[in-house]
Amino acid sequence: MTRDDEFSVWRVDDGGEITPGMFSLLFAARTANGVALGVNWRGAEGVNSFFLLQQDAGFKDTGIKYGRYTSPL
Numbered sequence: 001m002t003r004d005d006e007f008s009v010w011r012v013d014d015g016g017e018i019t020p021g022m023f024s025l026l027f028a029a030r031t032a033n034g035v036a037l038g039v040n041w042r043g044a045e046g047v048n049s050f051f052l053l054q055q056d057a058g059f060k061d062t063g064i065k066y067g068r069y070t071s072p073l
Contacts (some may be wrong), residue, residue, distance in 0.1 A: 013044040035059075046070050 026038030036065030048067040052059040
């Protein structure tokens with residue numbers, strides 16, 4: 001990705017950069033299959049939520065996602 005490409009951004013107004021402050025933990029739970037995490041990814045005009053499940057030494061996206069629009073801050 002180049003910064004000169006005005007259409008190559010992750011979220012509105014983020015300049016194509018992802019920072020830790022964009023993410024918040026919804027929950028962490030121990031399941032029979034390992035630890036499950038619920039995560040929010042907040043942007044200028046919305047929030048996407050997704051869920052991860054522990055797999056070996058890392059986490060795998062479960063494919064369960066939710067997004068909602070919020071008015072710009």
